[in-house]
Amino acid sequence: MTVTPPARSPRRRVPRNTLNPDRILDAAVALLDRHGPEAFTMRALAQELGVGTMAVYSHFKGKDEIIDAVNERLLGEIELPSGTGPPRGQLIELCVGVYRLFSEHPSALQLLTSRPLRGDEPIAVIDRMLCLLITAGLDPSAAARAQVALMQYTVGAALWVVRRNRAECEEAEAGLREKIRSRLAALPPDSYPSLVGLAPELVAAQQSGQAQYEAGLSALLDGLIRN
Structure with a gap:
């Protein structure tokens, strides 16, 4: 009996002649942010772009050159102050x-x-x-x-x-907040008066990010x- 191999899902390809260094770096940033440098490979980047691996090599010599270019691009996003004011x-x-x-x-x-x-x-x-x-x-x-x-x-x-x-995903984070509140509420106030008294403020501070x-x-x- 002949076994038919499972059909491969079609790879999303970019239109011809649209691949360029900027598009490659955009995809590299997204890939690095999701999975980190340890999981970054030329094959994974090519799949992210929907092209063959050799198409990426036509613009960059290899993974290290792309990572260095990503590093320079991201650090270049930091704007230096204008020089006025205190x-x-x-x-x-x-x-x-x-x-x-x-x-x-x-x-x-x-x-x-x-x-x-x-x-x-x-x-x-x-x-x-x-x-x-x-x-x-x-x-x-x-x-x-x-x-x-x-x-x-x-x-x-x-x-x-x-x-x-x-x-933590958004839903898990919401559950984590409740766990923290419950844990703090269960502490004996006589032993930890400041921690129990400031529990709402502590939870809010931990979740307030940039503020x-x-x-x-x-x-x-x-x-x-x-x-």
Whole structure:
């Protein structure tokens, strides 16, 4: 008896002559954000685009070149402050831009911490932060420490959001909030008076995303500069 193999689902192909580096990088960003650099392959990228693998090689030499191009593109999305206004306000604008990039594009955060820096974009961000801190009145040593502290806080806050979003879908997150509330409500008030008393505020703070980040950033800058 002849066994007929299962029919393959047709691959969605892009129209002829429409594949270009920008389209490839768009697809690469989407793929990296969903699955991370570890799962990124040229075959997976070609499937995302609906083309053969060799069509991608006609624009890029290989996976590493694409990942480096993605890294440069994403970091290039961070807009440097215009240079007007108090240094504190410009620092907030710059740090929020970095936070948004990393929280909206998990791949940018992973690539930044796993690959050598390329291009001028990350260097320009660091240089502007240092310049603003010096302008705010910090001495060189204090400015260097403050810049590292700001980046550590920003990267950590973005990583928190990325991991939470990956671990929980919207419905599961709503269930998680209720579990946290129930757990806090079950604690003995005599033993944990502050935790029980502030339970609603704690749950809200953990779920407030950028608003929580900006509140922490403002408090951190209050301790670093006075301008």
